[in-house]
Ligand SMILES: C[C@H](O)CC(=O)C(=O)O
């Protein structure tokens with residue numbers, strides 16, 4: 227079996243969990259510990275990708291470039307990466323990120339909109355970067371529909387395609403279906419990858435299922451630090467990989483130490499499956515909406531679950547964060563009618 231490529235997203239997806247407020251010391255310490263623990267890739271940057279720092283998504287404490295430079299200082303082995311959402315980040319942002327130290331990029335689109343990634347994937351390949359196509363909200367497209375989008379990203383030059391379960395709404399069965407559909411259309415040498423969220427408590431099981439169905443790259447994070455109920459906890463996934471005898475480069479105890487000593491203490495909201503985060507998975511809602519929905523719920527004295535369920539019903543997608551307040555106002559109006 228192919229050696230697994232384990233990519234840690236604590237310093238990018240984990241940004242959502244602390245409202246993009248890591249300081250440079252956190253980045254140095256966490257990236258250093260991850261590199262020492264043998265992960266293959268480390269993702270750094272604003273939770274919503276290059277240039278995500280804004281009123282719409284929330285301002286980060288430092289710029290993406292400052293975060294990337296800081297991580298680059300301590301990374302000896304791991305490849306540095308970040309994410310770019312066409313329409314938020316530009317090709318110029320990507321050039322600056324490459325100059326700051328990234329060697330790999332994930333170009334992310336909603337799971338039905340892969341066609342907007344063509345020029346970014348092509349430009350990233352021209353820059354000599356390792357490029358993944360990252361299909362966000364993979365639960366919002368059928369297995370065959372998603373495979374069609376994956377095929378588009380492959381045709382633009384992506385080296386690897388992700389099933390990104392942004393809502394944490396997929397089950398093992400639906401993960402297997404999606405990877406089987408990939409097999410039917412993708413070239414054998416295009417890598418497959420999984421980015422799972424924990425909202426239904428299935429992130430480790432879903433990542434294992436993905437590997438059993440052809441994924442060779444796995445995203446995970448220390449203590450699951452990430453949007454919603456978090457990502458696949460890297461220490462738990464690595465423990466299972468060890469039990470299964472899968473080849474990888476990570477040291478389990480070093481990851482456990484980093485998770486418990488460096489990451490859990492800085493969570494300003496516990497990253498766990500609770501009534502709000504379970505509702506994300508159950509209602510098929512983009513995990514990055516959690517903190518925005520909780521803020522709106524507090525402002526308008528609503529149950530965050532009511533907002534989340536309505537967001538799922540309306541099928542809002544990443545980039546529509548401003549609609550969350552509209553949803554809250556409609557719920558208030560409905561309650562007062
Ligand atoms: C920009 C998003 O947060 C990317 C991601 O991690 C996901 O869709 O999940």
Ligand SMILES: [Mn+2]
Pocket residue numbers: 239392421423452453513
């Ligand atoms: Mn994510």
